[in-house]
Amino acid sequence: MALVGVDSLTDLDADDVVVAAVEAVGAKPDGGVIPHVSVVLPCYNEEAHVLLEIQRICAALDATEYPYEVLAIDDASTDGTLEVLRKAEIDFPSVKVVAFHRNGGAGTVRRIGSGMARGDIVVWTDADMSYPNERIPELVEMLDFDAGIDQVVGARKAEMGSHRLLRIPAKWVIRKIAEKLTNQKIPDLNSGLRAMRREVALPYLRLLPPGFSCVTTITLAFMSNQKTVVYVPIDYAKRAGKSKFKFVKDAYRYILQVLRMVMYFNPLKVLMPPALWLVGIGAVKAIFDLVVHPFRFAQNTALLLLSGLIIASMALLADLIVRSRPE
Template identity: 50%
Template sequence: MADAVELHSLPPIALADVLVLSVVLPTFNEAGHVIEELDRIDESLVAAGVPHEILVVDDCSTDGTAEKVEAWGRARLIRLERNRGTGTARKIGTRAARGRYVAWTDVDLSYPNERFPEFVAELERSGADQVVGARTREEGTVKLLRSPTKWFIRKLASYLVRQPIPDLNSGMRVFRRDVAARYLDLLPPGFSCVSTLSLSFLANEHPVHYIDIEYRARAGRSKFHPLKDTYLYVLQVLRMITYFEPLRIFGPLALALLGLSTAKLGYDLIAHPFRVAGITLLLYIAAFNTLALGLLADLSSKGLMSRRARDDLP
């Protein structure tokens, strides 16, 4: 049975066709600073004249975060009955959003959330489908592990989409709700949901723009688990490459196996004329099987994307 979701809604503040921005905020034990962040976001959008709503998706906090948000009185509050992860919280909030655009960010005071009006203006000025805040430096936990891992994954992801990615997993972004709706089912429950959304847009040629932002030390305790979340992050990026562009993985692997088997065949013919080792034949079989698997995966991927595109037609 699916988990129940408790939703507290304010009276409608605007019709969906005039509500510009829905700010989706996942929270988990953020009672010490959540109101400061809510005030900062709300005041900046009001000052800029951006019609908006704020949705807080509380991921089963135990420190009174949800009660503080409810008492604040200017947000729609969704309370999850068990802890389901930041990716699930963002997905639920995005599906409940009513604005033309959706903003994602964290409430730990690390992102310059007062700059959301600038992100909205860039979306409308440029016609991009997503605007991402590209952090100029790393202030997260376990920097010795995270920095090289993020560099490697960013290079791998750039290989997939054939363009540089300044910041793959920034938590601060604004995107078009109707475009993101096509890819919400792909989002994992954990921290890699933001990189998954970036890759979904980029791999399908949706324009993504970047704005440099400062990144501060977070308030409160980090929920990032260095080994587990890094492993899941790497795995998710590889999964997305295999999903959207399988030949970018299987093609080079098949060519490498083909080159190795050909080199081994040359050695066999020189060392033992008219005799080919069994391992050489196995390498050739592995090369052609890998290529065939990649072609089948590519056909399947293109078929899925084609069906998604047809489903989006009016």
């Protein structure tokens, strides 16, 4: 199979990259079989185990009747990952390799890979041996069996990543914030194993950030638009190789992305509560000030009231923009 090279990863030219890459992949003869399942596999410095992961994915899907493709995307690895993928592309007919010339991050890989996918169902997973990819057919079957389900996510039973003492409470807090803002139960906000309907996911791909918070983004995008997301419990193993997760930077990005996504679809959820609190506190303080000092209106009281009113106005304006935005 021909190797596809992608050189530019910026948001401005990503659509052109996708079009060119799709044309290149589609030009390779594949017997005329259109895949039903497309597995998007980000690969960055996974030389030691990426072949085992590809073998596991292909073995699981070969045992089914689903026509499939595995889009193995090398994100400008600095080790021998690309060479391993080239060999795997020869040995596994369903594997297609895409090579980035500059590192774009897991979100960029998944965004471009999902845009390239030809299957009705797109599967996201990792190449680090941490997720039970042998269960991919199970996720696909759930989507095929129930047309009302739009996304199936593997909810991890335990946290096996690095910085566990910090990650577990941090993820719990972020998840609770997301649940509060979406009014939905979220067993696992940032699981990397999920299957979704491509036609449902396509409008939200442009919202994906470059980094790890892309999985959080796609979850919140579906939930905020009344799409059905179902969770199934999965085991989670300690990853092979070195973790790319940076606790402080990535935790900050997760929180920021949760707020950004809810703001994008439902700004009243984020802005109106603090606005009402400020107005309420300001009103109580104003009454107190007028009782204690009948002819004096404190500056901080005015500041509280004005701040609340300004934020409330911003919330209403943002909501108007969201409601007038074409789907």
